[in-house]
Structures are given as structure tokens and as C-alpha cells.
Amino acid sequence: MKLTKLFILLAAMAIAQEVDAQTTVKGKILNQKGESLAGISVHGSNKHTKTNDQGEYELYIPTAGTFQLQFTGIGFQKQELAVVPQGTITELSALILQQNNQQIEQIDVKGYNSVNHRSLEVSKSGVKDLDLPQAVQVINSQVISDQQINVLSDALKNANGVALGANRGGVNENFYARGYSLGTNNIFKNGARTNNGGSIEASTLESVQILKGSAALLYGGVTGGAVVNLISKKPKFEHGGEVAMRIGSYNQYKPMVDVYGPLSQRLAFRIVGTGGYAESYRDQVESKRLYVNPSLLYKISDKSDINVMFDYLKSDFTPDFGIGSVEGKINEKVGRNSFINVPWAYNKTNSSNAQVDFGHQFSDDWKLNVLASYQKYLRDYYGSERIQANAQGIAPRALNRSEQDELTFNQQLNLTGKLQTGTFQHQVLVGADADQSKVKNYAFNIFANGTGENVAPSTAYDNINVFDPYASGMRSDMPTADLKTRTNTNISRYGVFVQDLLSITDQFKVLAGIRYTYQKTGRSEVYDYKTNTTSVTENPGKDKVDMGDKVDKAWSPKFALIYQPLKATSLYVSYANNFISNSGYDVNYQPMGPSLLDQYEAGIKNDFFQGRLSTNVTWYKIINNRYAQTIIGDDGKVADSNMKEFTGRSASDGVELDVAGELAKGLDVLAGYAYNYMRYLETNENGILEDMRLVGTTAHTANGTVFYTFQDGAAKGLKLGASVFYTGKRNAGWNTTKANQREGLDRIIPIGAFTTFDFSAGYQYGKWNILAKVSNIGNTFNYYVHENYSVNPIPPRSFTTTLSYRF
Numbered sequence: 001m002k003l004t005k006l007f008i009l010l011a012a013m014a015i016a017q018e019v020d021a022q023t024t025v026k027g028k029i030l031n032q033k034g035e036s037l038a039g040i041s042v043h044g045s046n047k048h049t050k051t052n053d054q055g056e057y058e059l060y061i062p063t064a065g066t067f068q069l070q071f072t073g074i075g076f077q078k079q080e081l082a083v084v085p086q087g088t089i090t091e092l093s094a095l096i097l098q099q100n101n102q103q104i105e106q107i108d109v110k111g112y113n114s115v116n117h118r119s120l121e122v123s124k125s126g127v128k129d130l131d132l133p134q135a136v137q138v139i140n141s142q143v144i145s146d147q148q149i150n151v152l153s154d155a156l157k158n159a160n161g162v163a164l165g166a167n168r169g170g171v172n173e174n175f176y177a178r179g180y181s182l183g184t185n186n187i188f189k190n191g192a193r194t195n196n197g198g199s200i201e202a203s204t205l206e207s208v209q210i211l212k213g214s215a216a217l218l219y220g221g222v223t224g225g226a227v228v229n230l231i232s233k234k235p236k237f238e239h240g241g242e243v244a245m246r247i248g249s250y251n252q253y254k255p256m257v258d259v260y261g262p263l264s265q266r267l268a269f270r271i272v273g274t275g276g277y278a279e280s281y282r283d284q285v286e287s288k289r290l291y292v293n294p295s296l297l298y299k300i301s302d303k304s305d306i307n308v309m310f311d312y313l314k315s316d317f318t319p320d321f322g323i324g325s326v327e328g329k330i331n332e333k334v335g336r337n338s339f340i341n342v343p344w345a346y347n348k349t350n351s352s353n354a355q356v357d358f359g360h361q362f363s364d365d366w367k368l369n370v371l372a373s374y375q376k377y378l379r380d381y382y383g384s385e386r387i388q389a390n391a392q393g394i395a396p397r398a399l400n401r402s403e404q405d406e407l408t409f410n411q412q413l414n415l416t417g418k419l420q421t422g423t424f425q426h427q428v429l430v431g432a433d434a435d436q437s438k439v440k441n442y443a444f445n446i447f448a449n450g451t452g453e454n455v456a457p458s459t460a461y462d463n464i465n466v467f468d469p470y471a472s473g474m475r476s477d478m479p480t481a482d483l484k485t486r487t488n489t490n491i492s493r494y495g496v497f498v499q500d501l502l503s504i505t506d507q508f509k510v511l512a513g514i515r516y517t518y519q520k521t522g523r524s525e526v527y528d529y530k531t532n533t534t535s536v537t538e539n540p541g542k543d544k545v546d547m548g549d550k551v552d553k554a555w556s557p558k559f560a561l562i563y564q565p566l567k568a569t570s571l572y573v574s575y576a577n578n579f580i581s582n583s584g585y586d587v588n589y590q591p592m593g594p595s596l597l598d599q600y601e602a603g604i605k606n607d608f609f610q611g612r613l614s615t616n617v618t619w620y621k622i623i624n625n626r627y628a629q630t631i632i633g634d635d636g637k638v639a640d641s642n643m644k645e646f647t648g649r650s651a652s653d654g655v656e657l658d659v660a661g662e663l664a665k666g667l668d669v670l671a672g673y674a675y676n677y678m679r680y681l682e683t684n685e686n687g688i689l690e691d692m693r694l695v696g697t698t699a700h701t702a703n704g705t706v707f708y709t710f711q712d713g714a715a716k717g718l719k720l721g722a723s724v725f726y727t728g729k730r731n732a733g734w735n736t737t738k739a740n741q742r743e744g745l746d747r748i749i750p751i752g753a754f755t756t757f758d759f760s761a762g763y764q765y766g767k768w769n770i771l772a773k774v775s776n777i778g779n780t781f782n783y784y785v786h787e788n789y790s791v792n793p794i795p796p797r798s799f800t801t802t803l804s805y806r807f
Helices: 002-021 141-146 152-156 738-742
Strands: 023-030 041-044 047-050 056-061 067-073 076-083 089-091 136-140 162-168 172-177 187-189 205-212 226-232 240-248 252-262 267-278 287-299 304-317 346-361 367-385 394-421 424-447 460-465 480-503 508-521 525-528 533-536 550-566 569-580 595-608 613-630 644-664 667-682 700-709 718-727 730-733 748-751 754-765 768-775 783-786 790-793 798-806
Touching: 023 067, 041 056, 047 056, 136 141, 141 205, 141 667, 141 700, 152 162, 152 172, 152 205, 152 226, 613 667, 730 783, 748 783
Parallel strands: 023 089, 162 783, 187 226
Antiparallel strands: 023 056, 041 047, 041 067, 067 076, 136 205, 162 172, 205 226, 240 252, 240 798, 252 267, 267 287, 287 304, 304 346, 346 367, 367 394, 394 424, 394 460, 424 480, 480 508, 480 525, 508 550, 525 533, 550 569, 569 595, 595 613, 613 644, 644 667, 667 700, 700 718, 718 754, 730 748, 754 768, 768 798, 783 790
16 A cells, blocks of 8 residues: 555656646747748757748747757758746747858958958958958948949959059059059959959949968969959848949949849849940940849758859940050140040950859868859950050051950869867868860951952051041041951969968967969960961970970968967968969970069058957068079070070069958948059069069059948938048059160150049938949049050049939
8 A cells, every 4th residue: 555655656746747847938030130930940859840931939848957949941040049948838039040141251241340350252261361361351342332333443442552553445454463463363253263354343242352462372373462352242041132223424324233032941042233334534435334143042951052153244345545655655735535546446345154152061160162163255356556646646546356255164172171189270271273264366357448359458547646636537437357367275274282270379370381283375276267277386495396285383382470469469470472484495495484483471460449440561572583584695685585594583572551440330441551662673684674663563552431321310321431542653654674775765654643532422211322422523633554555544523323222
């Protein structure tokens, strides 16, 4: 009897305990806009459910005591919550899930915030900027919006140390950084090499990221100045978008649209597009543009995603070589608006990009990224160029007709991860990349003197008086042009690299890495349309024997010491190198190897006021001790222009200052200054003069932008902003050689410094926003010059207004 009572008592206690342990947890899941989220998975104590259409869930938990709930959903960051049961029913407050756009880390576009504690796509490694021993700058989408930026050159005015060195024909922007041209190899879109022809559309970008200095470790055959990575806007798992209309001086109009949202729980889309038409302060010059950028993001699983992006740009410009030169110099008597090209000249470009970007998160520490892309670039050009007038202003106009067809493929694999060996922490990047470029250049026979059986091709069109370019009787017809030759050139690049950020202590770190690059430039194949034959342009060596394709091989190391005495301060010194390919052969008739450039850099990165303001200072020196020069014989003559030797030296050094921050809510600042001195240190007796600033480089550049948005009161929503841009003295023309000096010839065209001021004012009311800007308020007059024939005046005072609606 006693035993029976004991069993009954124990059973009652067990049932009471089981009843006390049972609870049903209830709650609701919202997004950042406060909207209900359906289909969110809720896990706890081996139980599982999903939210309904109202974002609500109920989950029975059979275990006793505190338990963990885990919330996961496609396109949202995983979140965990510790729950203490509150009886048989446990009701939780609404939980807000943060959106996950499946990027390494999204750049904050709400303000000009510091990026020192963020990892950037341009670094590939996931290393936060404060740990990166290299100067980095980001022009984010708010800067792009505030300054009403249209093309890449507008954005890069905010990147100190990066300057527009030339704008040949008004259709081919060429940027310089740290004394080196960015050329065609240093501009990337989402990590893949892209062509700068047609003026890259920048109004639709998420950000422009600039990695200054040598980036050969990560990108291979790039010059040592900087690489620019353009980040496209990505799909989002929430509905939204924006439509806008931009109008401005010279009949500019530009509609813009940006729409995004989920197509399912796993698939999101985004479509960005713009177009427009604009005339110019230059007579007869106009541009027509169309850009569209659709993309899809598919969430394969919680750990894997794939992003597919395509964009297309059609950009038609009137080629404009500006006011030309008079006796090799700039003559301000030629009007700022004077158009000297032929009236029917055209430059039509079409470019398209497609990318597939796959990411897989093995764990919290290890991630794999695979990228494959292609770009197609087409250019069709016809007009006159090289306007070089005599003292009376008379310049012969010669015609040029060309087409270019460029197809580029790129493949990349990057593995990033963290591991520990003893007390040391490692942040590792292992990568491989390849790209293949196939270029077709078409040349034409031009019949400027008419056509006929006995009429020979001629490019001589007419003569023009640059002081009176619109005189009556000027020729205006478009001569016939027939295909002459097609030249095919293929370039292949392959590289493998490894990088390790070693944390010895919390304060002291070491970054080390090395890359091997193999680059092959194929011999050109020339097809003659008249004879229907193909010939190979040989790479001649000894006794004119063909040496075959040009091959370059190079190792690119990097080593840096990093010291962080405070969490917001980082000091570093680094060494890296990059290579420049050379043509020709040495005295033994062996192909010239690449020139190796040594780059030394030291810098300080600082965040102040809890990260609201960053101030970064950088010093650098780039030395080329293997500058290839044509060999001059003992008799002072050149016997073979292809025979060269590594006897020259050049140097580029300078300092850079970056300032960015949101000093107070609504108060954004962005500023910078850079100094550069690029020159030759040693050349042969016919080489360029030593210690003379190289053409295209700029001594001093500076920029500053301040925007303030009123946060409350009667002026709430009002935005005021101002920007100032300074471009220092430059040299145009050609660098004077020692042979020129002996002949008393000076080929340099000195260009003075100039400063422009912009002022912006706008107002936001609900979802509507209007922003107006006056550019170059002081109507400053200056030029961008390519050599001595494309002399393009900078834009005068102008007005721009954008009206937008967000939904």
C-alpha cells in the first residue's frame, strides 16, 4: 500500500513537472520596414514551423527551462534568441530580421561614413580596411546622388590622387594615379576587367572603390597607380525602387529607373536603367545614351547563392578634339565653343557585360567565390582629328575611319578563410584568375577626293581657319570609306596568388603575399580585304627570325607590417611591386622581359568621434630601375630601334590625405589632397630630360564636399551642399628629349591650375525629392589636353536638377 502511494506520488510529480515544462511560444516576424514576413523558418528544441502570411508563428516546446529559437529566411540574416518560458503560453515581442544582400559587406550609403572597419570588394580578401596596408577610398551611392554624378570622371573628381589626365576627342577618358596611367587594364566592374570606352555610366552604381598603389598581387598586369572597381546595385529581397528625371543646361534630359524586389522566397531581381540626350557648350556637339542593368540573385541555400548580372550601354558622342593647337601651343583666341571637327563626325559605342557570381559559405570562417564574366565592346568612329594649326590659324583636316571589336572573358576563384596556429590568427586568401582578350581593329580606305577607277585613297579633307571655323563655303560632305584591313590581336593572362594576414597580437599584424602571372600577347593577324589574304605580323629577332608570341612571366610579392595601438588607429609600412611589359629584344636577341617597379608605402588610418570621422594619410615612392631604352651605338646612332636595354630609371613619389565622415546627423563631409612628382631619373643621350614632370601627371589635386540635411523644425528635409575641386599645374604636349634640347625644341605645353565651385540645394517631402546644382559657379576657364592636338575646354557654368520619387 505504501509502495502504491509512492508510485502515485512520483507519477503526479512527473506529470506536474512535464506540464510545467511544456510551453507554446508565439510571436511575429517583421522586416526593417515593419512589414510582415511570411515563410520564415523558426527552429527550437528539435521543433520547427514557419510564419504565416501575417508573419505570425506558434511553436510547441516540450523541454524544460530556457531554450534557443533560431530564425532563418531567404534573403535575411540568421538570428538567435534565448527564451525563458512563461507558463503554457509564451508570447514574444515582434522580431525584426535584418536584410542580407549576399555581399561580402554592404557599404553604408546613408552618409559619408568611414569604411575603415568594413571589408571591401576591391580587396577580395574580406580583410577590413583598417587592416589593409594600402590606401583605399570609396565614392558611395549617396555621394553619387548628392553630386548628381553622371559618368565615371565625375565620380573620380572626389578621389584624391586620381586625376583626369586627358580626354582624347571627348570620347576617351584617361585617368592617372600616382603618376601612372590607368589605361585599359586598371578599371574593373564587380571585380572583372572592363573597358572605359564610351564614358562609363556612374549614376546607377552602388559605389566606386579605389585601391591605390600596387594591386598586382590581386589583379596581375595592372599599372602601379591604382585600380578602380565599380560596384553595381544588387537585387534585394524587399520591394522598392526609385524613378527620377534629371534635366540641365544645354538641353540635357536623363530619365532614371531602379526597381527591385523578390520573385519568390529564393529569387530576387533588380532592374536599373537610364538614358538621355544632351547638347553641349561646344557647338554641334551632342550625346545620346541608353543604359540598362538587369540582375537576379538566387539563394540556393542558406550557405550558397548565385548572382547573375547583365548590362548594356549604347553611347553615341560627337567626337570633339576641342580647339586644337596653334604652332604647338594653346591659343585662347580660339573660342571656347568653337567646333573644328567635320560637321558629320560620329563616334558610336556599344558595350555589354554579363557576369555570373557564385558564393558558398562553408562556415562562419571560410567562403568560396567563383566569378565568370564576358564583355563585348564595339566602337565605330569617323571624323577628323589632330587639329594642329600654323601661326595664321590654318589647320589641315585629315580624316580617320576606324572600327574596334573587343571581346573579353574573365574567370576568377577566390577562397577566403580564418584559422589559428598556436597563438597566431590567420586571415587567408587563395586565388586564381584568367582573362582572354580578343581585339579586332578595322582600317579603312578613305576617298576624300571622290571615287572612281583611277582615284587613289586620300585622307586629306580640307583646311580650316581655327579663328573662323564657320566661314562660308566650308566642305560638309561625308566621303566614302571602304574596308582595308582587319587586325586581330589576342592577349591571355593567367595568375595564381596567396595572401595571409597574420595577427601576432591584437596590436601587431603582418600581411604577406605573392602572385605568379603569365601573360601572352599573340602576334597580330592582318586580313587584307582587297587581296583576300591573311598575314601574320612577326615578332622579329636576330636575322629577322620570328620569335613567336610575346610572353611575360612575373612574380609579384607584397609584405607589410601593421601596428594598431588603438582600435581606431592603424599604422603600416609596406613593399609591393608590379610589372610593365616591354617590346623588342636585348643585345642577345632575347625578348625583353618586363620592367619591375618597386613600390614603398607608409600610412596612418584613423577614426575619430566613435567612427564618425576618418582621416587617413599616405606616403609612397615608386621606383623603376629597369626602364627599357633603345640602344644607342658608339657613333651616337640607333642601328636597330627594336634592340633595347634596361639602363633607364624613373621615380614617382607623393602624399595623399583622405577625410570622410558624418560629423553629426545629416552633416556629411568628404575631402582630400594629393601631391605627386613623376619623372625620369636616368635616360640615355637621346632620352627624355631627367627631373621633368611627365606629361599627363598633375602635381597637386584637392577636393572638398559638405552636405547638410536639416533634421527637424520648419526646415526639415532641406538639403544644402557645396563642393570644391582643385586641379594643379600640368604638362601637356610631349616630354622634351635630350635630342630636342640640342635642337632648341621645347615640346612641353604648360597648363595652369584651376579651381571650380559647385553649390547644391534640395528638399525632400515624403517620398519625393528634388535637388538642384550650379556647377563651376565662377565660370573658370581651363583645359584638359591630350598631347598637343586634343585641347578640350572644361565646362563653363551650368545647371542641373533631379526630381525623384521613391517607393
